[in-house]
Amino acid sequence: MLTKRIIACLDVKDGVVVKGVKFRGHEPMGSPEELAARYRAQGVDELVFYDIAASAEGRRVPRDWVARTAAFLDIPFCVAGGIRSVADAEELLNAGADKISVNSPALERPALIEELSRRFGAQCVVVGVDSRRENGEWSVYQYTGLVEKTVAAKRRMLDWIAEVQERGAGEVVLNCMDSDGVGGGYDVAQLSKAREILTIPLVASGGAKTVEHFVRVFKEARVDAALAAGAFHRGELEIGALKRELKSQGLEVRP
Amino acid sequence: MIVIVDTGGANLASVVHALARLGERAQVSGDPARVRAARRVILPGVGAAPEAAKRLAAGGLDDAVRALTVPVLGICLGMQLFFAESDEGPAKGLGLIPGSIRRMAPAGLAVPHMGWNAVARTGASSALLDGVPDGTHFYFVHSYAAPMGAWVEAACDYGGPVPAVVRRANFHGAQFHPERSGDAGARVLRNFLAL
Numbered sequence A: 001m002l003t004k005r006i007i008a009c010l011d012v013k014d015g016v017v018v019k020g021v022k023f024r025g026h027e028p029m030g031s032p033e034e035l036a037a038r039y040r041a042q043g044v045d046e047l048v049f050y051d052i053a054a055s056a057e058g059r060r061v062p063r064d065w066v067a068r069t070a071a072f073l074d075i076p077f078c079v080a081g082g083i084r085s086v087a088d089a090e091e092l093l094n095a096g097a098d099k100i101s102v103n104s105p106a107l108e109r110p111a112l113i114e115e116l117s118r119r120f121g122a123q124c125v126v127v128g129v130d131s132r133r134e135n136g137e138w139s140v141y142q143y144t145g146l147v148e149k150t151v152a153a154k155r156r157m158l159d160w161i162a163e164v165q166e167r168g169a170g171e172v173v174l175n176c177m178d179s180d181g182v183g184g185g186y187d188v189a190q191l192s193k194a195r196e197i198l199t200i201p202l203v204a205s206g207g208a209k210t211v212e213h214f215v216r217v218f219k220e221a222r223v224d225a226a227l228a229a230g231a232f233h234r235g236e237l238e239i240g241a242l243k244r245e246l247k248s249q250g251l252e253v254r255p
Numbered sequence B: 001m002i003v004i005v006d007t008g009g010a011n012l013a014s015v016v017h018a019l020a021r022l023g024e025r026a027q028v029s030g031d032p033a034r035v036r037a038a039r040r041v042i043l044p045g046v047g048a049a050p051e052a053a054k055r056l057a058a059g060g061l062d063d064a065v066r067a068l069t070v071p072v073l074g075i076c077l078g079m080q081l082f083f084a085e086s087d088e089g090p091a092k093g094l095g096l097i098p099g100s101i102r103r104m105a106p107a108g109l110a111v112p113h114m115g116w117n118a119v120a121r122t123g124a125s126s127a128l129l130d131g132v133p134d135g136t137h138f139y140f141v142h143s144y145a146a147p148m149g150a151w152v153e154a155a156c157d158y159g160g161p162v163p164a165v166v167r168r169a170n171f172h173g174a175q176f177h178p179e180r181s182g183d184a185g186a187r188v189l190r191n192f193l194a195l
Helices: A032-042 A062-072 A086-095 A104-107 A111-120 A157-167 A186-197 A209-219 A237-246 B012-021 B030-037 B048-064 B181-193
Strands: A005-013 A016-021 A024-030 A046-051 A078-081 A099-102 A123-132 A135-141 A150-156 A170-174 A201-207 A225-228 B002-005 B024-027 B040-043 B071-076 B083-086 B097-102 B114-119 B136-142 B152-157 B163-168 B169-176
Touching: A005 A032, A005 A237, A016 A032, A024 A032, A024 A225, A032 A046, A032 A062, A032 A086, A032 A237, A062 A078, A062 A086, A062 B012, A062 B030, A078 A123, A086 A099, A086 A111, A099 A104, A099 A111, A104 A170, A111 A123, A150 A157, A157 A170, A157 A186, A157 B083, A170 A186, A186 A201, A186 A209, A209 A225, A209 A237, A225 B030, B002 B012, B002 B030, B002 B048, B012 B181, B024 B030, B048 B097, B114 B163, B136 B181
Parallel strands: A005 A046, A005 A225, A046 A078, A078 A099, A099 A123, A123 A170, A170 A201, A201 A225, B002 B024, B002 B040, B040 B071, B071 B169, B083 B097
Antiparallel strands: A005 A016, A016 A024, A123 A135, A135 A150, B114 B136, B114 B152, B152 B163, B163 B169
């Protein structure tokens, strides 16, 4: 049986892993290599590296860095940050990334999703969606890596995820901005709505701090994977212990 | 020399790195002469089947691979290329194993099949899984799957049995990614190199 995935997310800025609260006030947490090796040893199922300022600064996640990571890591990893074309994606996948994730560039030019999916297959193409509750509905935000550049994308989250699936995305990571860095748990209501629409894998992101948060999002929102950053970086949750606890609560996980 | 066939798809580097972690050097090549001279050949694969099939057909790579008698390892799409044809595209395969690669449609489950799934032998033995207990998890990421049949040595469950390890003579295939499956994956690669 397919296990529920635990994903550690490393938001990288200027070569250092950072963590903010609601996408603001980023604090340094350590080097990407050091954290990646630690989580791999703890049994994390997958890693995501976000070069969070890349899109907003008009550049792309550095190829050399992806190549170094691919050389030592023996579990899957996804990279994100400023991927705007098939050529960008090809360079990073050839450097050893397993998946690439697009967010703001897909909002700028949605056809990018089709181009990537056609060239590399849907399974390589992750679409990250940053969403915030506004006037009674979930709205998509863009350029969230830099506070001063963050803008509303003028799209409803539920419409956008349906569109990215239609265009050939292989997975959606839904970052619930109102929950991010607060430690109050995943936005189960929002993720449940997203789950109803998606037939591709859905990754929950934003708000995890306790084992119970993971149990709820897996059981109630039926997501395929749950991503966390700060709770792991700050040592509030140890991934091995988390997985043992999930198993004891009846969830299928990789030991 | 270990040759990784350049199918144009991504993730060639992951396989090179995985072998390097085992202390083995490999060469990525699209040259049929090099493929024919190799002592081990790996057909990797992430990407779309039509692209990879086109690459193989160009310049006689397909004939070179088909004629190999040394151990060959197909990974993911590389494994699927062993079969006669694929719905993805559609595309023609190498025809080493009969049957068609079909799009997965597991009832109520997400496609792609993405993540770590438990693999168990379907028959008595599997050289690739030597020393790997049934129930060990490997990393899968695919939307198309091979048919079940006499060639299947191990399977996982995803809305029904899905071939995870196949073999026909010296052609060994893994639907999962050993290069991304941690210690268990490294064991599979070591098993392949030891064949």
